[in-house]
Amino acid sequence: MSFCSWFKEEEYRNHFEPGLYVCVECEYELFSSQAKYEHHTPWPAFTKTVHKDSVSKVPEEGRPGALKVSCGKCGNGLGHEFLKDGPDGKMSRF
Template identity: 70%
Template sequence: MTKCDGIYVCAKCGYELFSSICKYEHSSPWPAFTQTVHEDSVSKYAERRDALKVSCGKCGNGLGHEFLNDGPKRGQSRF
């Protein structure tokens, strides 16, 4: 997992997605974040009961999932 500070952007269009301030260690090999930079940084749609499919809010590039109730605090989601 990368340890870089700063803003993580969409690889396709460069739109701001996540800040390293909201990043935390998780058992997943992928970076984990608790929130997005902007309210419209990502778009989501239901895929499973415990997760939402997430894509860039600007260009629609696939980003992965938001896992519901799997964040560092009780009831918090993680991206």
């Protein structure tokens, strides 16, 4: 899963220090740094969430193969997940 930032390059793309990534709105735990992998886009990418309900995903209207990803607790928009976007060339799964 990779995440989009529409206004600038994502500041956490090359950040690999141990820790947790949390929602900026409600501070719910989203991802562990252990699930982060290097990705070909300017956005951070993860293979799994901290909790089963850390994120919610729904198909993005008009964009086949894209899922809109939001915080599972408060609904804050986090970005998108794309088919064949995972570290092994397959869709990331949670």
